[in-house]
Structure formats: structure tokens, C-alpha cells
Amino acid sequence: MADTKEILARYLSAARDALTWKLEGLSDYDVRRPMTPTGTNLLGLVKHAAVVQAGYLGDCMGRPFPDPPACFGDDAEDNDDMWALPNETRADIEALWARSCAHADATIAALAIDAQGHVPWWPPERNPVTLEYVLVHLQYDLSRHAGHADIVRELIDGSAGLTATNSNLPDHDADWWRAYVERLEETARHVRG
Numbered sequence: 029m030a031d032t033k034e035i036l037a038r039y040l041s042a043a044r045d046a047l048t049w050k051l052e053g054l055s056d057y058d059v060r061r062p063m064t065p066t067g068t069n070l071l072g073l074v075k076h077a078a079v080v081q082a083g084y085l086g087d088c089m090g091r092p093f094p095d096p097p098a099c100f101g102d103d104a105e106d107n108d109d110m111w112a113l114p115n116e117t118r119a120d121i122e123a124l125w126a127r128s129c130a131h132a133d134a135t136i137a138a139l140a141i142d143a144q145g146h147v148p149w150w151p152p153e154r155n156p157v158t159l160e161y162v163l164v165h166l167q168y169d170l171s172r173h174a175g176h177a178d179i180v181r182e183l184i185d186g187s188a189g190l191t192a193t194n195s196n197l198p199d200h201d202a203d204w205w206r207a208y209v210e211r212l213e214e215t216a217r218h219v220r221g
Contacts, residue, residue: 033141036163037133043170044129047077049192050177054184056118060111063180070180072111073173075099075121078128079109080169084162085132089145093131097124136163 030038050070051059059071079099086093093100099108112121136159144156182188189195200208 032160037136039167040163043167043174046174046190047177048074050181058184059118063183068176068180069111070177071118071121073177074125075112076109077170077173078125081132081166082128084166085135088147089135089139091135
């Protein structure tokens with residue numbers, strides 16, 4: 029039977045995969061384009077996830093992330109971690125993501141599940157933290173952003189589902205889905221009165 033650290037690492041990895049495959053097959057424009065009134069975009073979600081992961085499993089656990097991006101710095105503007113800046117390429121963000129995942133995996137491997145760390149932006153009563161607590165928090169955060177990516181990708185080109193090979197949705201054609209959505213809309217209008 030798997031131990032707690034192994035289980036948490038496996039689910040973190042699954043959430044990473046769910047997030048990053050949403051970029052596959054899209055143009056540079058589509059991965060950058062803001063799809064919500066607050067600017068949510070696929071490449072920004074990956075960048076944000078990379079930065080958050082690097083912070084929690086880096087400095088917070090006593091293992092500083094090497095060569096942090098500018099959005100870590102004091103000169104960063106609000107939300108600089110939520111989009112690829114004009115001087116950042118898709119390859120830059122994907123490389124940051126890969127480095128963040130490798131650093132996180134090394135931290136998980138190096139530390140005991142009860143190893144203590146400190147999250148400076150959390151209140152004193154929530155510190156110190158353990159690796160276990162940080163992994164649960166990251167799993168929650170990353171899964172939330174993978175869900176954002178699900179919706180953004182569906183808005184861009186209609187792609188939906190859990191992974192590239194497992195939609196985790198009923199297997200129906202476009203006509204069935206159109207009828208289903210119309211049925212939901214009709215029900216919503218009916219209850220609105």
C-alpha cells in the first residue's frame with residue numbers, strides 16, 4: 029500500500045498533467061489569449077502554477093528555487109505571474125514549468141512527510157507547516173487551476189475532458205451535446221420565470 033507522501037505526489041502529478049495538456053495543439057495566440065473578464069489564459073495558468081509550486085516547495089520548505097522568474101521579485105506588477113509577459117515566450121513558460129516540477133519533485137523526494145517549513149504570507153497560527161500540509165494545499169490549488177484550464181480550453185476550441193486520452197465525459201456526438209445544452213438552457217429559462 030502506498031504511503032501518504034507517495035499518494036500526494038501521485039495526485040499532484042495527475043493535476044499537473046491535467047493542466048499542461050490543455051496547451052497541446054493550440055497556437056501561441058490561443059494559449060495567451062484572455063478568455064474571461066479577469067484575463068484568465070492557459071499559458072498564464074501554467075506560469076502561475078509553476079511559480080506557486082516553486083514557492084511552496086522551494087523557499088517555504090527551505091529549498092530555494094534556483095533562478096526565479098522576475099514575477100518573484102519586488103518589482104513585479106500585480107498579476108505578472110498570471111500571463112506570459114511580452115518578453116516571455118511559450119518556450120520560456122514551459123521551461124519554467126519543467127524546472128518547477130523537477131525542483132518540486134526533488135523537494136518531495138528529499139524531505140520527510142513531516143518535515144517543517146514556513147509560509148511567510150500565511151498568518152502565524154498556520155505556521156509552521158509540514159510537507160504534507162503543503163502538498164495538500166498545492167493539490168487543491170493546482171486542481172482548481174486545472175479546472176480553470178478545462179473551461180478556458182473548451183471556450184477556445186471545444187476540447188473538453190480529463191486528459192488527452194480520457195475525456196471522462198459521456199461519449200456523444202456534437203448534435204447530442206448541442207441538444208443537451210439547449211435542454212439545460214430551456215430549464216434555466218423555465219425556472220427563471
